[in-house]
Amino acid sequence: MKKRMIFLMVTIVIGLVMIAGCSKDKPSTIESKLTAKEMVDQMVKEVEQPALMELKSDQVKDFYNLDPEKLEEYSIRIPMMNVKTNEIAILKVKDVKDVPAVESAVKERAENVKKQFEHYLPDQYENAKNYKLVTKGNYVLLVISDKADELVKVYDNFFNQK
Template sequence: MNPKSALSPKLTALAVSLALFATGCGQAADNAAPSSSPSTGSPSSESSPTGVSPSPAGSASPAASASTVPSASAGTSPEGTAKPSVKPSDSATPSVKPTAQPAATGKPTVKPTAKPAATAKPAVSPTAKPTAKPTVKPSAKPSPSVKPAAPVKTADIAAKIKETVQMPTLMAVEGDRIQEVYYLDPAQLADSTFLQPMMNVSTSKIVVVRLKAEKDYDTVANALKKRADDVIRMFSTYLPDQYELAKNYQIVRKGDYVLFSISREQQQVAKAFESFFK
């Protein structure tokens, strides 16, 4: 539908309503002018009871009735108060534009005060570190007042074994005889004791030596094994019981001390030897 054709009946109705409203207002003005003079110019009509006639002609006077009632009713007649049938368009925008928005407040022109200047570093440098080294050297470590115990004598160990274990009478082998029988040079040993039977009817032996150095152990042990082989070979066809004892020889080491023994009680001999090193 064309918008202009739709608005034409509405505009026509609005124009008719406005014309009727204007006509009603004109009639009300005309009736109000003559009605004011009788009410103010003839006081007798208000004070005398005879002025009001019960006759129909006096009550229906058009001039008197028109001064009061018709003026009010004419303005409120249905034709004059009828609301326009045309509603204002929803899309109509208000004619009054909103006032302009307040201008944004300006930024403060005063700049913040300058930051406090950094505190100056002290111009005086710290004092130099002392370069001189202490002249006093620490005193030497005190030597222990108690000296370590003296090395155990091999003769004392051999004597203790003889007291602990029952053995035949033994004699000491000394000098060049040591090298001839046991293949050892006494100068290579720090201390030594060699004991063997006086009679060549027993294989019992007690030999205790103290090494001069760790490296000398293999030399000493090999020489003692060689002596054991000689005894075994000597008694292999001579005395069977002594031959069995010879095969049961033992070599025991405790630190720098070495024991070589042939005895019926080898375990007791070893315990007596080791008792010096607990």
């Protein structure tokens, strides 16, 4: 009887270990059906912004101090004229391990914008102080706008958790 009990307990333990080991599927991923550019286009369409221009790949390093090679795709819109702080950046990072470095670069960019307007235009300085940084999986969003909360809500609707 003792042998059967021990055998049964060992079998149960092995079964639980196997179940625990097999349940280590990859964590839920967050994806959007839209590209970064399509997301920014939609955000600007739904929430009016001043004139913005697309940042070119050679400018990413200068403005964001970020290697574009770390990004799978991105869309960065900055003001056409240097009298506004409005900025929208969606960065899809290739490797999840690089997300903290990208977040750090984005925070640095937001701080630089803030410093530019600190003694220049008070309303734009307030926008820059209240920037939004949102990370969803491999996506990093920066929004500087007086309508940042509205833009983030539109952005949140682009994602489905799998």
